[in-house]
Amino acid sequence: MTLDSIDEQVILPDPMALKRLAVSESGFVFDPVSGHSFTVNETGLVILHALQRDSRLNDIRELLSSDYDVDSQNLDRDLLEFLGSLSNQLEHP
Amino acid sequence: MSAIMVAPNRIAVTGMNARPDNPGPGLAVARCLREAKNYSGKIIGLGYESLDPGLHLPAYCDAGYLLPYPSSGDDAFLERIELIREREQIDSMIPCLDAELPIMTRLAAELEKMGVATFMPTSAQLELRSKDRLDELAGHAGTDAPKTKSVTEAGFFFNCGQQGWHYPFVVKGIFYDAEVVKSAEQGAAAFRRISAQWGLPVLVQEFLEGEEINLTAVGDGKGKMLGAVMMKKLAVTDKGKAWAGISIADERLFDASAALVAATQWKGPLEVEVMRTADGTYQLIEINPRFPAWIYLSAGAGRNLLEVLLQLMRNETPPEMEPAPAGVIYLRYAEDNIVPLADYESVIMHGWRVPVPEPENHKQ
Numbered sequence: 138m139t140l141d142s143i144d145e146q147v148i149l150p151d152p153m154a155l156k157r158l159a160v161s162e163s164g165f166v167f168d169p170v171s172g173h174s175f176t177v178n179e180t181g182l183v184i185l186h187a188l189q190r191d192s193r194l195n196d197i198r199e200l201l202s203s204d205y206d207v208d209s210q211n212l213d214r215d216l217l218e219f220l221g222s223l224s225n226q227l228e229h230p
Numbered sequence: 231m232s233a234i235m236v237a238p239n240r241i242a243v244t245g246m247n248a249r250p251d252n253p254g255p256g257l258a259v260a261r262c263l264r265e266a267k268n269y270s271g272k273i274i275g276l277g278y279e280s281l282d283p284g285l286h287l288p289a290y291c292d293a294g295y296l297l298p299y300p301s302s303g304d305d306a307f308l309e310r311i312e313l314i315r316e317r318e319q320i321d322s323m324i325p326c327l328d329a330e331l332p333i334m335t336r337l338a339a340e341l342e343k344m345g346v347a348t349f350m351p352t353s354a355q356l357e358l359r360s361k362d363r364l365d366e367l368a369g370h371a372g373t374d375a376p377k378t379k380s381v382t383e384a385g386f387f388f389n390c391g392q393q394g395w396h397y398p399f400v401v402k403g404i405f406y407d408a409e410v411v412k413s414a415e416q417g418a419a420a421f422r423r424i425s426a427q428w429g430l431p432v433l434v435q436e437f438l439e440g441e442e443i444n445l446t447a448v449g450d451g452k453g454k455m456l457g458a459v460m461m462k463k464l465a466v467t468d469k470g471k472a473w474a475g476i477s478i479a480d481e482r483l484f485d486a487s488a489a490l491v492a493a494t495q496w497k498g499p500l501e502v503e504v505m506r507t508a509d510g511t512y513q514l515i516e517i518n519p520r521f522p523a524w525i526y527l528s529a530g531a532g533r534n535l536l537e538v539l540l541q542l543m544r545n546e547t548p549p550e551m552e553p554a555p556a557g558v559i560y561l562r563y564a565e566d567n568i569v570p571l572a573d574y575e576s577v578i579m580h581g582w583r584v585p586v587p588e589p590e591n592h593k594q
Contacts, residue, residue: 141343141464159556159557167556167557169479169556169557170480170481170556171462171506172464172477172478173460173462173477180462214241229508
């Protein structure tokens with residue numbers, strides 16, 4: 138499965154849920170509605186900030202490929218995995 | 231509406247039991263009072279056992295008194311309150327235990343005549359939040375409620391399947407206590423244990439998967455909810471009581487609770503317990519007609535609800551308040567308190583601990 142073949146609205150977490158997150162520069166993330174917290178690494182932080190700015194999936198891919206030395210196949214796979222984990226944290230913490 | 235308006239200056243607070251695995255709310259209420267910006271009066275702790283920790287903690291209670299159990303009857307209760315009023319000049323009381331509310335509301339007029347003010351739900355409101363009327367309450371709140379049934383005999387647990395009750399489910403006391411049971415034997419044992427302690431009926435309730443979230447606030451008696459603080463448990467004791475929690479900002483919980491307060495014209499403190507299930511539904515579990523044991527979080531989050539209660543008791547209008555901010559954590563811990571033998575002796579022999587007067591030569 139590639140990111141190009143996936144509907145953005147399906148893969149991206151709920152924008153309202155993303156906006157409410159309190160994200161610390163340390164990578165600590167707190168959801169004020171559910172009361173749950175989780176951590177993300179440096180790359181996750183970049184993605185999360187981009188999502189909170191309403192960035193599109195392609196913008197995030199470009200951002201990551203310019204910052205990290207990674208081929209597009211691995212980047213898409215890791216991004217997909219991260220978005221899945223993030224949605225899971227927000228919906229079923 | 232109370233005929234007397236008081237400026238509380240000597241407040242009695244009940245519920246001074248504070249065992250680490252299952253503390254009563256009284257000590258936390260006293261701590262909030264100590265820190266309230268609008269209160270500098272005395273705090274008199276009231277408990278039922280000589281080793282109730284709050285009776286022996288001068289940092290929070292200037293004096294401590296034993297009460298007769300509510301089952302001792304109205305006369306014994308009133309007689310004791312009269313004695314405490316004479317000795318300590320108490321002018322108001324904050325009940326903190328579910329089992330006290332029926333007797334307190336029943337005797338509210340007598341207490342008032344005695345000069346002891348309260349700000350608590352009416353008997354009708356208390357009846358409405360009865361655990362066997364959850365459906366009706368949930369209707370007011372716009373939430374669902376777990377299926378609940380009153381049970382008066384242990385035989386139910388052996389043929390409950392015929393009535394549509396399948397294990398596991400929860401067995402609850404009418405005032406307090408709850409246990410998840412997975413078989414007829416466990417159910418019958420829980421029934422006997424809970425009914426022996428809290429009386430009949432015992433309730434059975436559908437078991438829900440999800441996470442519990444709670445709200446505490448004060449109803450002004452005219453339909454308005456004041457100073458809401460919402461909390462999710464982060465850690466629980468063996469008895470399922472919160473050991474650590476974090477303030478949250480859940481709009482659906484807030485709206486449901488505000489609707490409940492408006493519909494019932496709730497007067498006084500309350501705690502609303504809701505189960506947020508995995509499929510996103512909100513199930514009303516219970517309403518407690520008092521502050522919860524985690525009430526100190528309200529002070530920690532900048533919404534000391536005792537300040538609000540005091541304003542209402544003084545017939546002042548509390549200012550509009552946003553719900554408490556999310557992300558404030560409380561974490562309980564147990565601490566050893568050293569109790570002078572004379573204090574313990576006094577509680578055993580007289581039923582009170584009062585401050586020891588300073589020696590004459592120490593006075594200015």
